[in-house]
Amino acid sequence: MSETTQTLTESAEAMPRGVSLWQDAWVRLRKNKLAMIGLGILGFVIVICVLAPWIMPYGYEEQDLRLGASAPSAAHWLGTDTFGRDLLTRIVYGGRVSLMVGFIATAVALLVGVSYGAIAGYVGGRVDAIMMRLVDIFYALPFMIFIILLMVVFGRNLFLLFLAIGAVEWLTMARIVRGQVQSLRQQEFVEAAISLGLPPTAIIFRHVIPNVLGPVVVYTTLTIPQVMLLEAFLSFLGLGIQPPMSSWGLLISYGVESMEEYPWLLIFPGLALSLTLFSLNFLGDGLRDAFDPKASKD
């Protein structure tokens, strides 16, 4: 008897305790070549952006008005903008803003949207109807006025930007999640959880949400580019970042205006954005598969 207990505790210690879906997902993700390439590129981009102040030869605000917009050269690998500022430097610094906005705002949207949608879908009935009509109302309110008001009420800062973007993007997420949860609610394993006596919150967060991660991840990868472009629009309205700081969205929108004269001002920021988004997309698909234990074995 004592021997059995012994082995039990031993093996219990040897066992990776609390191996979660997340750790498992990571193991599975590592096997996905495309996703790892995406992750690699993304990691590279993030590292470069974070290290920008230490590795960039120019400052993002450093002007050379007499040089003006110049094509790529040895001194300026990606050329300069109309102020003679080094484009590579500006892209790297812009990446800090775009990535931050992209990730944080999307995270806000994700958090709010997923919880909201899951609750509406799980609880159902009248609560669901009211919650979803609320979403309808938010959809219909004039976004522009909303933003202008935010600007007045809170002043302007980046945090607010995330809030504003999150406030818009969570709506669709909530809808998608709700739909998924509604069908999940009928599944027997949810009934099993109820019969165990699990409270509704535990059921939603332990049993329901992990099972809607697939569509959520996919929609998230679609949300990030939208968020990055929305940031440019909000900055344009005066809510976001201010010059001389820039972001990919802003660089692109400026680049559009002079795409004939100075095409590099459009092409390179566009490439940076696309490359990142493609990596994200592959990573997203990889994550979707990784979070689905079934997908790992063919």
Next chain:
Amino acid sequence: MTTRISRLPRGGRNWLVLAVLALLVGCSGGEDGGGSSGLTRVEQGNLDGVLHFGNGVEPEGLDPHIVTGVAENKIVSALFEGLVAKHPETLEPEPGVAESWEIAEDGKLYTFHLRQDARWTNGDAVTAEDFVWSWKRILTPELGAQYNYNLFSVVNAERYANGEINDFDLVGVKALDDYTLQVQLNSPTPYFLQLLDHYSTFPVHRPTIEEFGSISDRLSPWARVGNIVGNGAFTLTEWQINSHVRVEKNPNYWNADNIRLNAIVYYPTENLVTEDRMYRDGQLHHTQEIVLDKIPVYQQEIPEQVKITPWLGTYFYMFNTTRPPFDDVRVRKALAMTVDRDLLVETVMQGIVEPAYALVPPDTLGYFPPKTFDYDPERARELLAEAGYPDGEGFPAFDVLYNTQESHRRLAVALQQMWASELNIPAQLVNQEWKVYLENQDNMNYDVSRRGWIGDYVDPNTFLDMYVTDGGNNKTGFSSERYDEIILREAPATLDREARYELYREAETLLMESMAILPIYTYSTKHLTHPSVKGKPSNIMDHVNFNHIWLDPTVTTE
């Protein structure tokens, strides 16, 4: 074969229909085939005498007493005619509805003799009584006409407009007979004749207005296609909001024989890039703007189509002189002196504008402003040190407010960098949506703000009267008794032009010594104009007199 098709799965048939529909999109489009005849709109217009005019923004309306914008002006002045007109190049007054006029010695009494062949588009004669009633209308307080102040130099006009008197007979405008109009002014107003070409002083057709509403009704639809009755060389035939406004030659116009355009089509071209593409695609004769980056390219490729002309306007920044640190004139001067205007003009502005060191543009009807300072970073640093910020130390971060627009952004970015590198002071750029920007200016809720001013008429007064104490457009907190004295009392009473200009120079020196504003450059207008457009000389008011324009179909860009 029929069985085969019927065997096609039903779902498949549906999708087939959709696919065909999708293809149809490619073939759909408008009915009048500008493209099908092989001619561009401009080429076709040249043959038909139709001018395609890029007009900037969509007109809010066409009621001369209500509208306020430049775009509206371009259309209203084709539909209506005031007492006088302006020569398209020199801007000298020339006869409009008034054939001739006399000005009394004291400069305060004007007598206009109206031409007897002037007609409304419905055939009614244009009479002196029409003008009296029209001026009564714009001065009627309930109408809320923003530009009623253009007539405030007329005796009692301001009191009537502010509701202080109710009897319009007390106002200094009288119809002596059907074709004689007499106007009594408070003081000799040298630019009064110029104002009579402003749409706020245009006559409107009383029966039409009263048919659709009362004299004070802003919301009546009288100025719409089918309703409107005007007295200009053209008459309104089409108006689709956000698409175009079309006016056609008015056969009842007294000088119709000499009007060579058959029609003008105005396009709202808010998006500069779109306007540029429309011009290049042969859809426009004339653009309202040129994208800044394109100017060097066009100056190289199509120099004869690029029309860049000095404009009666100044681009400047203003300081909130009630807020530290900008309540210190030394700080304001330091900032003004570190702006390298020559460099800015040459690089950021592509060399198309002139640097400005004062408010009034040089050579405004012979007026030259004083130059009280120059680019001098060395002196600027000294001033800043005197103000307590040696080498920018301790200088608080301050906001530079500007409304969202590409050219404003560019300038602000350059200035920010100049201040940072020369004075080591941290400017933070704040762009705001237009109305928010206006509200913050009105509430003096800013540190430094971008501003611009375009003259209403060619006279220094149109700029300088902004900065009287508590003037509605002041917004800087600038206040000087002497300044007010000159602008409000001495200059208006001075008949001699040189003596008046001397007073203005004194006032402007006061303004610039206090550096409440930071002038940057004198505006230019930038247009692309098709070479077939004739009779449209450039002028400093960007004034277009459509009566003189004609199209030469023999000229092509090829």
Next chain:
Amino acid sequence: MWRFIGFRTLQAIPVIFVVITVTFFLVRAAPGGPFDDEKAVSPQVQAALEAQYRLDLPMHEQYFAYLADLLRGDMGPSFNYPGRSVDELIFQGLPITAELGFYALLVAVGIGVLSGVIASLRPNTVQDYVPMSLAMIGICMPSFLLGPLMVLVFGIWLDWLPVSGWDQSSGDKVLPSITLGAMYAAYIARLSRSGMLEVMSQDYLRTARAKGLPERVVVIKHALRAGLLPVISYLGPAFAGLLSGSFVVETIFQIPGLGRFYVQAAFNRDYTMILGTTTFLATLIVVFNLLSDFLAAWLNPRLRYQFQKGK
């Protein structure tokens, strides 16, 4: 089912009412008024203007007066376009935007479904990666970039199509429709791909193959209908989105549609116009969401059956 329709329709009324109310107070809380201009307006004129638009009344009176007008179908006069009513402006812009939205939707559905289905037939091959990568580009390519780019290429360089206008010269509807539809095409491509992948593993496709049907028929007749259900439910929100989100495209291509009114009104603080367009678009959003829910239900035989039985 009729009950369901009735119930949902009834629910739409409070939604729209709340939208109107919130918007009404929101626009008045926004900084800057409709009459603010670069040149200062004298207090006398300002007062006169406010009186003309009932802005001098206490807020709640303005509100109830507006509701009363609205119930009569009168959305009030536009602040920005004196002499025009909001109703008139909306119904001027609507047909144009609706047409643009319809074509854009055709483009989106045509291209999206085609590439999504093609990709789903051979998942994780080149045939999958190429259209899906294009879809990804479509998603990250904003219309403010795609529009000018296409204008430059097809309008200026190749000179195939007009650069702007709507119904003014032949072919001027092509570029705006594609520009507006591109993003939705990309999204639909992804939707139809995943929808099809799900259906392709269903048992009844095996049944169809066991009958000896060629793969083409299996896909078109048996798989598409269920595979495109997610696309169908997306169409409603998509069309509502197309209508309210056409501002950029309408500006780039000089199209006199509703999208520009909607955005310009906000910038101009044209209170009645903001309220009018918002109310109108809110109704559209609700209606199209309803329609697409009903359509999806209709395509599901079981629900349609209940529908027909009137349960």
Next chain:
Amino acid sequence: MALLNVEDLKVYFHTRNGVVKAVDGISFSVDRGETFAIIGESGSGKSVACYSMLGLIPKPPGRIEGGSARFNDQDLLTLSESQLRKVRGKGISIIFQDPMTSLNPFLKIGEQLIEPLLLHTDMSRKQAWQKATELLLEVGIKDAEKRMNAWPFEFSGGMRQRVMIAMALITEPDIIIADEPTTALDVTVQAQILKLLKELQVRRNIGVIFISHDLSVVADIADNIAVMQQGKIVEQGSRDSIFKEASHPYTQKLLAAVPDSEKVPTALDGEQAIVEVQDLCVYFGSEKHGNQVRAVDKVSLRVERGEILGLVGESGSGKSTLGRAILRLVNPSHGKILFEGQDITELKAAQLKPLRRHMQMIFQDPYASLNPRMTVYDTLAEPLLLHNIANKKTLDAEVFKLMDSVGLARENVLRYPHEFSGGQRQRIAIGRAVATKPNFIVADEPVSALDVTIQAQILDLLLELVERFDLTMLFVSHDLGVVRYLSDRILVMKHGELVEAGTAHDIFSNPQQDYTRSLLEAIPGKSLLLGEVGSVGGPDR
């Protein structure tokens, strides 16, 4: 020469994890008028073998490695896809296992029926429609003309399987492959379908390949039987020889797996019932809108402490709803539920929580009842932690203990449900249910989704656990054989009402109701069960 001659067929699946020899050199032949049964567990390769002949397996990863399948002078394995298409549905048709998912829900029945005719014959649409209508009548669908225009969902499972059969027969094929055609059906329906298949085969003189995991199902209809295990045919012969002279141990195991004994009722002390239900009603929908369904209608019953109470009925009889209602997973409309003497009918979720520890449920479908994103560890740990049975320190040991008691290998603790077979999954689900050491368990068809050999193991596990943990169980099933094997008492349910009750012995030997009799009649392989064929190898449990 037989109609279909399969020689040495080999089908391998080339996956990332290596080669799986799904079918590893099997040979058999089928003749006209013959029913040839292939028996084996899921994964034994029986379906793959048949589908691969018609090119219906996914390629890649599947690949036919060798052998031949001669049909009408052609080797099916060498035909091109387009040639194969002419065989599929024309020469050889298939009836699939699950009629619920095998019909296209978006097409009308008639449309789907005539599809093979339009494809393989020159018939016009009208003629095809006519023929399909006749055939529907022949497979026993009344009102066929009207039913042609109905949607699949308007049919019950048995009716759909009739449609599937009609669809397979419509081109008058030479061979029909019936792949577990009755596994998803109720026992009474199963009997009807088997009978229909046999009749049609005789009438039309066609060959039938009948695939099943359950020997008893084919006991009455098969002429020849092949038993497959791991891609190989381990034993092949005539029906009698298989049932009487099975030599291979696997075949014997299959035979033994058929539950054929009757439980000796446990002696009960007859004190307080653990569960008492009075006049329980569960209604769905509402009367007002005329769509009310009375799933459970005025049911009263007692579950005595320590007994296993069997609850039988066809699908739709309300037996599952009754089980769920007792556990308050479905809210009752009227009536009273007493658990351990306490009225729980009106308790709120929070009040129920402490009680839930003592009453648990085992669900029918182990695929659906386990959260696919939770490992065995997480699944089993959840109830332990929730009800404070284990703390962080003892959790691992408790989980292992549970795994031991339901017969799961400990090394699998971090695996996900999909990595397990159906039987193992059901063990996990049972582990979860007994984790809280409940007094009472509702087992809702816990073995009906399992292969017959696995069924036997799970049933034995349940019996063992009942013994060990002193459990009381309400065992819901449509399978009388299983219930008889397990239960002390049996209740028979029909249309939401209880129609008969008694000990297993009473019910089987002396059924009072026609309905009960018809259920008994329908038990497949009754001959086998009741020893008409003669039990071989005498499984004596």
